[in-house]
Amino acid sequence: MNIKETLFKLKPLLIILLLFSIVFLLRMETVSISGVPHDYKSYFEDQNGFPYFSEMDSYYNYRLTQDYLNHGYLGDTIINGTSWDLHSYYPSGRSAEYPPLIIYITAFAYKLVNSFSNVPLNGIAVWLAPFVASLAVIPAYLFVKRLTNDYGGITAGILAGLAPWYFSHTFAGFFDTDMFAVLFPILIVGFFIVGAFTKNIRTRSIYIMLSAISVLVYSMAWQEWWYMFYLVISTGIIYLLISNYVLKMETVKPSKGYPNKFKWFLDQPVLFSLVVFAVTGFLLVGIIMGFSEFTGIISSISQATQLQSSVQGTSYPNVYLSVREMLTPGFWNVVDGVGGILPFMLGIMLIPFLLLKLSQNTHTKELKAPKRKSKPRRKSKKRAKVAEEKRNTVEDPHITEDKKNYLLYVILFTIWLLGLGYLLTKGQRFIENFSVPVVLGAGILIGLLVPYFKKYIKDARYSALAILFVIAVVAYSPAATAYTFSNQIVPSADDSMYELLTWIKDNTPPNTVLTSWWDFGHFFTAVGDRPVTFDGGSQNTPRAYWVGRSLLTSNENLSAGILRMLTSSGEEGISTLENYTHDTGKSVEILNKILPVDRQAAQTILTKGYNLTPVQAQDVLQYTHPINPAPYKLILSADMIIKAGVWSEFGNWNFQNGTGQGYGYSAQQASVSSLDGTVAIHAQNGIVAQINGTQITAGLAYTQNNQTQIMAPHKLIVIKNNQIVMNQIVSNQSQISILLAMDNNSCLAVAMNRELESSMFTRLYFENGAGLSRFKFAHSVGGYVVWNVN
Numbered sequence: 001m002n003i004k005e006t007l008f009k010l011k012p013l014l015i016i017l018l019l020f021s022i023v024f025l026l027r028m029e030t031v032s033i034s035g036v037p038h039d040y041k042s043y044f045e046d047q048n049g050f051p052y053f054s055e056m057d058s059y060y061n062y063r064l065t066q067d068y069l070n071h072g073y074l075g076d077t078i079i080n081g082t083s084w085d086l087h088s089y090y091p092s093g094r095s096a097e098y099p100p101l102i103i104y105i106t107a108f109a110y111k112l113v114n115s116f117s118n119v120p121l122n123g124i125a126v127w128l129a130p131f132v133a134s135l136a137v138i139p140a141y142l143f144v145k146r147l148t149n150d151y152g153g154i155t156a157g158i159l160a161g162l163a164p165w166y167f168s169h170t171f172a173g174f175f176d177t178d179m180f181a182v183l184f185p186i187l188i189v190g191f192f193i194v195g196a197f198t199k200n201i202r203t204r205s206i207y208i209m210l211s212a213i214s215v216l217v218y219s220m221a222w223q224e225w226w227y228m229f230y231l232v233i234s235t236g237i238i239y240l241l242i243s244n245y246v247l248k249m250e251t252v253k254p255s256k257g258y259p260n261k262f263k264w265f266l267d268q269p270v271l272f273s274l275v276v277f278a279v280t281g282f283l284l285v286g287i288i289m290g291f292s293e294f295t296g297i298i299s300s301i302s303q304a305t306q307l308q309s310s311v312q313g314t315s316y317p318n319v320y321l322s323v324r325e326m327l328t329p330g331f332w333n334v335v336d337g338v339g340g341i342l343p344f345m346l347g348i349m350l351i352p353f354l355l356l357k358l359s360q361n362t363h364t365k366e367l368k369a370p371k372r373k374s375k376p377r378r379k380s381k382k383r384a385k386v387a388e389e390k391r392n393t394v395e396d397p398h399i400t401e402d403k404k405n406y407l408l409y410v411i412l413f414t415i416w417l418l419g420l421g422y423l424l425t426k427g428q429r430f431i432e433n434f435s436v437p438v439v440l441g442a443g444i445l446i447g448l449l450v451p452y453f454k455k456y457i458k459d460a461r462y463s464a465l466a467i468l469f470v471i472a473v474v475a476y477s478p479a480a481t482a483y484t485f486s487n488q489i490v491p492s493a494d495d496s497m498y499e500l501l502t503w504i505k506d507n508t509p510p511n512t513v514l515t516s517w518w519d520f521g522h523f524f525t526a527v528g529d530r531p532v533t534f535d536g537g538s539q540n541t542p543r544a545y546w547v548g549r550s551l552l553t554s555n556e557n558l559s560a561g562i563l564r565m566l567t568s569s570g571e572e573g574i575s576t577l578e579n580y581t582h583d584t585g586k587s588v589e590i591l592n593k594i595l596p597v598d599r600q601a602a603q604t605i606l607t608k609g610y611n612l613t614p615v616q617a618q619d620v621l622q623y624t625h626p627i628n629p630a631p632y633k634l635i636l637s638a639d640m641i642i643k644a645g646v647w648s649e650f651g652n653w654n655f656q657n658g659t660g661q662g663y664g665y666s667a668q669q670a671s672v673s674s675l676d677g678t679v680a681i682h683a684q685n686g687i688v689a690q691i692n693g694t695q696i697t698a699g700l701a702y703t704q705n706n707q708t709q710i711m712a713p714h715k716l717i718v719i720k721n722n723q724i725v726m727n728q729i730v731s732n733q734s735q736i737s738i739l740l741a742m743d744n745n746s747c748l749a750v751a752m753n754r755e756l757e758s759s760m761f762t763r764l765y766f767e768n769g770a771g772l773s774r775f776k777f778a779h780s781v782g783g784y785v786v787w788n789v790n
Contacts, residue, residue: 011150012141012142012145012150015141015150015153015154015157016137016138016141016142016157019137019138019141019154019157019158019161020134020135020137020138020161022158022161022162022479023133023134023137023158023161023162023167023482024130024131024134026162026167026479026482026483026486027129027130027133027134027167027170027171027172027482027486028127028130028171028172029171029172029483029486029487030051030054030171030172030173030486030489031050031051031126031172031173033045033051033489033490033491034486034487034488035487035488035489035490036490042495043494043495043496044490044491044493044494044495046122046498048120048122048123050120050122050123050126051126051172051173051491052173052491052492052493052494052498053122053125053126053173053174053175053491053492053493054171054173054174054489054490054491054492055169055173055174055175055176055492056492056493056519056520056521056522056523056536057176057522057536058125058173058174058175058176058522059522059523059525059526059527060088060522060525060526060535060536060537061102061103061106061125061175061176061177062121062122062125062175062526063087063522063525063526064085064096064098064103065102065103065106065107065110065121065125066121066526067096068100068103068104068107069107069110069121073096074096074097074098074100074103075095075096076093076096082095082096082097083095083096083097084096085537086531087525087529087530087531087532088521088522088525088531088532088535088537088538089533089535089537089538089541089570090513090531090532090533090567090570091513091531091567091568091569091570091630092570092571092572093531094537094538099177099219099220099221099222099223099225100220101177101180101217101220101221102175102176102177102179102180102221104220105128105132106121106124106125106128106175109124109128110124125175126172126173126175127172128175128179129170129171129172129174129175129176129178129179130170130171130172132170132179132180132183133161133166133167133170133178133179133182133183134161135183136160136161136166136182136183136186137157137158137160137161138157139183139186139187139190140153140156140157140159140160140161140182140186140439140440140443141153141154141156141157142190143156143186143189143190143193143194143440144156144157144440144443144444144447145447146194147193147444147447148443148444148446148447148448148450149447149450151446151447151450151467151468151471152443152444152445152446152447152448152450153443153447154443154471155442155443155446155447155471155474155475156439156440156442156443156444157443158471158475158478158479159339159343159438159439159442159443159474159475159478160182160186160435160436160439160440160443162339162475162478162479162481162482163182163337163338163339163343163432163435163438163439163478164336164337164338164339164478164481164482164485165337165338165428165431165432165435166178166181166182166432166435167478167481167482167485168485169181169432171485171486171489173489173491177221177222178432180218180221180222181222181432181433181436182432182435182436184214184217184218184221184222184225184228185218185228185433185436186436186440187210187211187214188211188214188215188218188228188229188232189211189228189231189232189412189440190211191207191208191210191211191214192207192208192211192232192273192277193408193409193412194207195207195208195210195211195273196208196236196269196270196273196274196408197269197270197402197404197405197408198269199269201266201272204269204272204273205276208272208273208276208277208280209276209280211232211277211281212276212277212280212281212284213284215228215229215281215284215285216281216284216285216288216289219285219289219293220289224433226293226294227419227420227433229281229285231412231415231416231419232274232277233274233277233278234415235408235411235412235415236270236271236273236274236277237274238411238415239251239270239407239408239411240252240270240271240274242407242411243404243407247407249403249404249407251268251270251271251404252268252270252271253267253268270408282294315584315585315655315658316541316542316544316545316584316653317544317545317649317650317653317658317660318540319518319539319540319541319544319650320427320539320540322646322649322650323539324428325427325428325429326427326428326429327427327428328424328425328426328427328428329424329427329428329431333428333431334424334428334431334434336481337428337431337432337434337435338431338434338435338438338439339435339438339439339442339477339478339481340477340478340481341477342442342473342474342477343438343439343442343474343477343478344438346441346442346445346446346474347417347437347438347439347440347441347442347445348417348438348441349441349445350409350413350441350442350444350445351410351413351414351417351441353445353448354406354409354410354413355406355410357406357448358403358406358407358410409444413437413440413441416436416437417434417437417438417441420433420434420437421434442474446467446470446471446474450467453466453467492523493520493523494782495782496781496782496783496784497520497523497527497637497781497782497784498527499781499782500635500779500780500781500782500784500786501523501524501527501528502527502528503779503781503786504528504530504633504779504786505527505528505529505530507779508530508631508633509631510529510530511531511630511631512530512630512631512632512633513530513531513532513533513567513630513631513632513633514528514530514531514532514533514632514633514635515532515533515534515547515550515563515566515567515632515633515634515635516532516534516547516634516635516636516637516640517534517547517548517551517640517643517646517647518534518535518536518538518539518543518544518547519536519639519643520635520637521534521535521536521537521538522535522536522537524635533547533566533567533570534547534566541571542571542574543566543570543571544650545588545650545651545653546562546565546566546574547562547566547647547651548646548647548648548649548650548651548652548653549562549592549651550562550563550634550651550760551640551647551648551651551759551760551761552647552648552651552652552663552755552756552759552760552761553651553759553760554758554759554760554763555596556760556763556772556773556774556775557595557596557597557774558592558595558596559760559775560774560775560789560790561594561595561596561597561624562595563632563634563789564595564625564626564629564632564789565591565595565623565624567629567630567632568623568626568629568630569622569623569624569626572623573591573620573623573624574587574591576619576620576623577590577591577620577624580612580616580620581610584655585655585656586610588655590605590606590609590610591624593605593609594606594620594621594624594625595624598625599621599625602617602621602624602625603617603618603621606620606621632789633778633786633787633788633789634764634775634786634787634789635784635785635786635787636761636764636765636784636785636787637783637784637785638782638783638784639783640761640765641665641667641765642665644662644663644664644665644756644761645662645663645664646662648661648662648663648664648755648756648759649661649662649663652755663752663753663755663756664752664753664756665750665751665752665756666685666750666751666752667685667748667749667750667751668683668684668685668687668748668749668750669683669746669747669748669749670682670683670687670689670740670747670748670749671683672742672745672746672747677692677693678690678691678692679691679692681698681740681747681749683747683749685749685751686700686701686702686751687699687700687701687738687740687749687750687751688700688701688710689738689740689749696716696718696725696726698713698716698718698738698740699711699712699713699738700713700736700738700751711734711736712730712731712734713730713731713734713736713737713738713751714729714730714731714732714733714734714735714736714737714754714757715727715728715729715730715737715738715754715757716728716730716737716738716739716740717737717738717739717740717757717766717767718739718740718742719739719740719741719742719766719767719768719770720742720743721742721743721744722743722768722770723770724767724770724771734754735753735754736751736752736753736754737751737752737753737754737756737757738750738751738752739752739757739762739766739767741766748766750766760775764785764787765785769787774789774790775787775788775789776788776789776790
């Protein structure tokens with residue numbers, strides 16, 4: 001065997017290695033943390049030199065993997081046969097029943113690697129997502145190659161591996177279940193399609209079983225696995241109905257001529273594949289994962305279709321409306337998320353292209369101008385005619401040799417695109433799933449167009465170069481986006497946060513409960529090893545209102561009372577009171593009145609003001625005013641300044657009309673200059689101030705009619721060396737307040753809506769708790785501050 005023959009046989013393997021290397025190395029580029037200057041990179045790396053995760057759900061998966069390695073199950077304990085997580089959603093905790101594939105694979109990789117090396121768990125997690133996600137190029141290439149050719153397979157492989165939304169959720173440092181979101185749908189569809197058109201019954205059975213097994217593994221990887229199961233089943237049913245009864249293709253052969261029904265069934269490729277897939281998939285998932293996986297589908301669909309509702313099932317606000325992935329994407333968001341306009345259009349255009357091919361003959365002849373007649377021998381004339389037809393015929397790839405194939409692909413991609421297109425109206429998180437049929441469709445269409453290149457560009461080398469050029473153009477946008485993204489990413493955690501949580505772990509009792517806005521909750525539990533009341537697993541609960549309320553209110557006692565209630569009983573007090581009032585708004589009104597006062601005063605309010613019986617009042621107070629609350633702390637961080645519009649909106653929720661009004665801060669480091677005893681302060685957010693002795697004036701500069709105007713603040717707050725030296729109303733007409741926090745020669749200038757000027761967040765974070773009695777400073781690192789609450 002010569003080198004040329006060897007390379008030809010190894011060509012698929014070499015292509016796979018090249019595609020995998022490209023997408024894997026681009027994902028691993030984020031390890032270098034190129035988004036920050038070199039001198040600051042270590043600030044975003046742990047003690048082992050690995051970057052902190054770039055997304056907080058990664059720390060939830062990390063902690064569950066630790067649990068599994070430590071005691072063989074997810075969560076902290078097992079309650080009534082269910083794995084239970086007591087770190088999240090404290091005090092009740094929540095089920096740790098979770099798609100376990102990411103945990104199993106990570107634990108296996110950790111044990112395997114550490115059998116011959118010494119790599120920490122987070123190091124394994126950093127590498128795992130890029131590796132698994134990059135595997136998607138393999139089935140994408142092989143599946144589309146089988147249907148078309150190498151060129152189509154290469155296009156599908158590179159687009160699948162670099163689809164921007166998928167890439168942005170599977171790079172090094174993003175340790176979440178997204179790594180499986182493209183790989184398994186391709187495996188499920190690919191094995192089924194190949195199996196459905198395989199004539200050999202044994203080979204067909206193997207492919208269909210592999211498709212069903214892929215469904216099982218996918219059910220262990222992602223909670224919305226079921227959409228692929230029903231996609232295949234609905235495609236098969238609709239295909240059989242249309243092909244057999246509308247187009248009369250006889251895809252289900254008559255039973256006459258077969259010795260028995262079983263022999264007949266074995267000779268019905270698509271029907272056999274559909275039944276075996278449905279039954280095997282149902283039994284595998286049901287037996288291994290539990291048949292409740294199927295009964296839970298209805299609730300999953302319901303949750304997906306309610307993502308854009310402003311409220312939950314109760315009158316509490318829907319926090320998902322503040323989460324980027326839950327927002328409805330615009331058209332160009334979708335286009336950018338799947339790889340740009342070219343992949344998008346190619347993926348969509350596959351359907352009309354196949355419909356056109358379906359309506360034509362399989363072989364299309366090219367018309368030629370009539371030639372001069374000659375009189376060759378009859379036999380030579382016949383041979384010449386055959387040769388001429390062969391030269392002028394476009395030979396389609398394997399996929400186009402049978403119109404039955406066209407129909408199946410049209411039905412599959414139509415259902416796939418329309419179904420996910422509908423889900424896109426419920427949240428842009430589904431862009432990742434939508435990209436799968438788009439990139440596969442783009443690859444198939446490129447593969448189908450290859451014969452036309454070869455027909456019109458006679459030189460094989462030039463036609464190959466032309467095809468590769470087209471592929472490069474199509475792949476340029478996702479590749480460029482991936483490269484830019486991987487060189488800009490910055491981890492979401494840093495040394496300051498890690499140091500703060502290490503201090504908490506070393507200096508607080510194990511039963512200390514932490515409360516903050518939900519974003520960093522998983523990091524708190526993973527590193528600090530302390531339970532939290534509010535995190536990414538409990539964000540869409542009444543706690544969003546109550547934590548937001550504790551930050552927005554100016555009433556210190558109310559803020560402390562809310563935190564005490566959440567820490568000690570979670571939502572028991574909320575639900576108990578609502579069972580008596582049957583009115584969420586009324587219950588919230590009552591709680592806002594009783595939480596700031598002591599137990600006796602609260603008893604009076606409940607019985608005298610709202611006509612609860614003494615027994616009912618005590619039933620509520622055991623949760624809202626516990627006698628022995630657990631120790632609890634409030635954590636505030638600099639990122640909450642930017643997120644004020646969210647937590648203030650929910651903390652200011654109107655339960656009568658289901659809306660909230662958010663307020664915001666604009667904080668900037670100001671330049672400070674001094675001349676002749678007068679200090680001038682200027683900040684980019686428009687704040688200007690002047691200090692002359694004890695005289696302090698400040699305002700917000702703006703331009704009107706080409707002239708600079710100064711808007712007086714509603715309130716001016718000035719802090720010098722952690723002491724409030726001014727806190728006074730300046731203009732009742734103004735809607736903006738100004739805070740100046742001065743320390744030596746630096747000044748933080750903060751403009752805010754006047755509704756925030758006396759909020760607990762302002763008083764704790766900017767005013768350092770001045771004048772407060774129930775909140776005591778505990779510890780701070782960088783922009784993170786811990787407060788004791790009593």
